[in-house]
Amino acid sequence: MIGVTLLTGFLGSGKTTLLQRLLTDPAMANAAVLINEFGEVGLDHHLLDRIDDNVVLMKSGCICCTVRGEVADALMNLNSLRTRGEIDFDRVVIETTGLADPYPVLQTLRAHPVLRSHFENAGVLTTVDAVNAARQVEHRAEAVRQIAAADRLVLTKTDLAQDEDVSALRSTLARINPAAPVVTGADDTNTIIARLDPALPPVPDTQDVETHHHHHHDVNEDLGVVTFSLTIEESVDWTDFGIWLTLLLHRYGDRIFRFKGILAIAGEDRPVAVHGVQHLVHAPAHMTHWPNGPRVSRAVFILEGIEPERIRRSFYAFMGLKDTKAVA
């Protein structure tokens, strides 16, 4: 399986600059890169000067609405060339347009009957511009969605921003997506490339568990985003959980930017990690061992416009668990 990294980030947040730097690292020498031309001038394309023959330029503009099929076609084409031995690559990086929501591309990878046998999601890397991001997250829902969907965040232009602005931004990022590790664009490429590895376990932040209440949520009214975590001491029935989450995402997937959970499944010794973006759920990972800390189920939801208390009540009812705790 070839890992596909989605490089996303708001307009002008430094995606291409980052990509350009990463591509000069030997570890990325065998990466195939798909970039999305936005508008009539394929500006991003002209800025990329080290892309060899492995670039397929997608020409239809915004990735969200039109090029899902093109993403699939481009990946199919790469796969054919590789199978025929005409090119070789060990990972793929797709750079989206600044306004793109990562979900449709992830969905393409997950659902396409051929692609899903050859490519796997290696994570969403979102660039965040240290100078402008604070304003963007207040005014642009896409910026919040991109941060919420990220597996890793790269802070760019930190050299142009004041230190206090950078630390304020870091705390904003932690409120929107507490589980995503943050590196800066100024870090050496090895550090950033290490973050591209799919081995990073998709689990919620485990450090806070002991100090967290059973149900905790941070309402960021200024951002319109709620980060809500749930800790469940009882083991969870896998079948009931599947029914519940499937129905919840069917109804509310548009408003659930991100969820991650590590679950103690009834009848299983090892935990199961479940994570997804909007309507999409990745194949659940059977983890080899429990992370440090208590062996209880934990889930984190990043939501917009849904009361966490309703999710908590629904979860307990569908799981057939006794609901005794109130939201902290």
Added chain:
Amino acid sequence: MCSLCGILGCDDHWTHSVDRPGVFTRNTDRHSRRTEGARRVAAANRVLSFRRIKLAEWQGTSFVVSNATGASSVFESFSHLWPEAEALAGREIDPLDDAVIDWVKEQ
């Protein structure tokens, strides 16, 4: 084939993933696949009964939802369960609705 979009081979629902290293699934052998399939149908029916909809598995390959008047709909991918059930019921099924939560608790 997907009954909604026509894509071939689409039923790799996350709750019942194809067995492969590192992935949690009960879709491992014939016995556990059928056992989990039956459990899935029973669990879904506890919720669907709120709208008087019934789900049944057909030959381990497809699903059938039907309503109290006998209307039914066949689909192959589990991911289509809720859209198909809501279409048949003519109303939504909202897991955060108090009435649904109370119903599920009583089942």
